[in-house]
Amino acid sequence: MRTATSQKNGAAGKTTANAGGSGKKANPASATKSSKKEQQQKEEKEETPFEKLFMDMLKDMYWAEQHLVKALEKMSKAATTEQLQDAFDDHLYVTKKHASRLERVFGLLGAPVQGKKCAAMEGLVNEAEEMIKETEEGSMTRDAALIIAAQKVEHYEIASYGSLVQVALTLGHNEAARLLEKTLNEEEDTDRHLTMIAESDVNPLADQETEDEGAEEEEEMEEA
Ligand SMILES: [Fe+2]
Ligand SMILES: [Fe+2]
The missing domain is CATH 1.20.1260.10 (Ferritin, core subunit, four-helix bundle)
Structure with missing residues (x-):
C-alpha cells in the first residue's frame, strides 16, 4: 500500500508504476516484470x-x-x-x-x-x-x-x-x-x-x- 511515505516522495509516490523505468527502450515484457518487482520492493520498504x-x-x-x-x-x-x-x-x-x-x-x-x-x-x-x-x-x-x-x-x-x-x-x-x-x-x-x-x-x-x-x-x- 502506498501510504505514509507518498508525500515524502512527492509526485514519484503517485506514479510508482512508472517509477522503475530508466528511460531506455527495453523489452516491454521484461521491463514490466522488473518494474513490478521494483515497485513491490519499494512498497515493502515504504510501509x-x-x-x-x-x-x-x-x-x-x-x-x-x-x-x-x-x-x-x-x-x-x-x-x-x-x-x-x-x-x-x-x-x-x-x-x-x-x-x-x-x-x-x-x-x-x-x-x-x-x-x-x-x-x-x-x-x-x-x-x-x-x-x-x-x-x-x-x-x-x-x-x-x-x-x-x-x-x-x-x-x-x-x-x-x-x-x-x-x-x-x-x-x-x-x-x-x-x-x-x-x-x-x-x-x-x-x-x-x-x-x-x-x-x-x-x-x-x-x-x-x-x-x-x-x-x-x-x-x-x-x-x-
Ligand atoms: Fe470533538
Ligand atoms: Fe472531532
Missing part, C-alpha cells in the same frame, strides 16, 4: 511499522468522527437547555468538518479513505447513551451528565489528535500535521466551551435539583 501505526490511528479517528456525528444528534435532542443544544449542534457541524479534513489527510498521503472501528469512541458513546437513560428528561442534571459525557469524548479526541500531530511531524508529513492541528485546536475550544457552560449555568442549577419531583418519582418507581 514501516511506525507508518502503519499512523495510518491505523487515522482510520480509527475517521470512524470515531463519523460515529460521533450520530451520537451528537442524539445528545442535542436529549439536552434540556437551548445553550447546550446549540453547543452540540455547533460541534456536530465541526465534527463533520473533522471527518472531511481526515479525508484530505488520506488524500495527501495517497491512501484510500478508510475507517476502522474505534472501540474507545464506541464505549464513550455507549456511556453517553447510558447517561441519557439514567437522568430525568428536562432536568439540569441531564445537561450536567451530557456535558461530562461530551467532555470525555473531547478529551479522547484531544489525546488522539495531539498524538497524530506529533507522529505526522516525525514522519515528515507537515501539511497533514497542519490539518490535524487545526482539528486539535477545535476540539480544545469545544472542551473549554463545555467547561464554561457547566461552571456558569448547568452545574449550579443541577445542584438545586435534589428535591426535584421528577427525581422523587423515579426513586419511588425504583423502590416499587
Whole structure:
C-alpha cells in the first residue's frame, strides 16, 4: 500500500508504476516484470511499522468522527437547555468538518479513505447513551451528565489528535500535521466551551435539583 511515505516522495509516490523505468527502450515484457518487482520492493520498504501505526490511528479517528456525528444528534435532542443544544449542534457541524479534513489527510498521503472501528469512541458513546437513560428528561442534571459525557469524548479526541500531530511531524508529513492541528485546536475550544457552560449555568442549577419531583418519582418507581 502506498501510504505514509507518498508525500515524502512527492509526485514519484503517485506514479510508482512508472517509477522503475530508466528511460531506455527495453523489452516491454521484461521491463514490466522488473518494474513490478521494483515497485513491490519499494512498497515493502515504504510501509514501516511506525507508518502503519499512523495510518491505523487515522482510520480509527475517521470512524470515531463519523460515529460521533450520530451520537451528537442524539445528545442535542436529549439536552434540556437551548445553550447546550446549540453547543452540540455547533460541534456536530465541526465534527463533520473533522471527518472531511481526515479525508484530505488520506488524500495527501495517497491512501484510500478508510475507517476502522474505534472501540474507545464506541464505549464513550455507549456511556453517553447510558447517561441519557439514567437522568430525568428536562432536568439540569441531564445537561450536567451530557456535558461530562461530551467532555470525555473531547478529551479522547484531544489525546488522539495531539498524538497524530506529533507522529505526522516525525514522519515528515507537515501539511497533514497542519490539518490535524487545526482539528486539535477545535476540539480544545469545544472542551473549554463545555467547561464554561457547566461552571456558569448547568452545574449550579443541577445542584438545586435534589428535591426535584421528577427525581422523587423515579426513586419511588425504583423502590416499587
Ligand atoms: Fe472531532
Ligand atoms: Fe470533538
